[in-house]
Amino acid sequence: MKLRAFQIVYTILTLNFIIPAFLYLFAPEFAWSSLKEVATLFGASHYPYSESSLYWRILGFGNVMTLGFMCALLLFDLRKYYPTLVPLVFLKGCSAFGFLGVYLWVLDYPLFLIAFLFDGLTLAAMIYFARTARNALS
Numbered sequence: 001m002k003l004r005a006f007q008i009v010y011t012i013l014t015l016n017f018i019i020p021a022f023l024y025l026f027a028p029e030f031a032w033s034s035l036k037e038v039a040t041l042f043g044a045s046h047y048p049y050s051e052s053s054l055y056w057r058i059l060g061f062g063n064v065m066t067l068g069f070m071c072a073l074l075l076f077d078l079r080k081y082y083p084t085l086v087p088l089v090f091l092k093g094c095s096a097f098g099f100l101g102v103y104l105w106v107l108d109y110p111l112f113l114i115a116f117l118f119d120g121l122t123l124a125a126m127i128y129f130a131r132t133a134r135n136a137l138s
Contacts, residue, residue, distance in 0.1 A: 017068030
């Protein structure tokens with residue numbers, strides 16, 4: 001049961017990273033408008049920055065695709081790739097706390113707090129389900 005839960009969660013995580021990564025690269029307007037719609041649900045108004053740089057789109061694609069790739073490795077062979085959990089958690093943790101830092105010290109925009117909370121939940125799920133499944137395999 002624990003292994004099955006891991007497989008379900010990590011399949012969702014893998015798709016949750018790989019699909020948006022391609023959207024960031026090839027349909028950034030769609031990805032950004034979706035995020036802004038979520039922010040407006042939480043009372044956000046005008047976003048004062050441009051998010052149209054090709055440079056940052058490519059870096060975002062690489063970052064998010066790397067998260068998806070590491071989740072896929074763990075899903076493919078948890079025993080063999082379990083050490084991948086460390087850089088996976090580090091990369092996702094950097095994103096989570098980056099969002100929190102921006103929200104607290106740069107721009108009080110709800111999207112950054114929502115992203116921090118969502119990333120924190122994702123981070124906890126990554127750790128919990130991988131460790132639980134690995135312990136079940138032992």
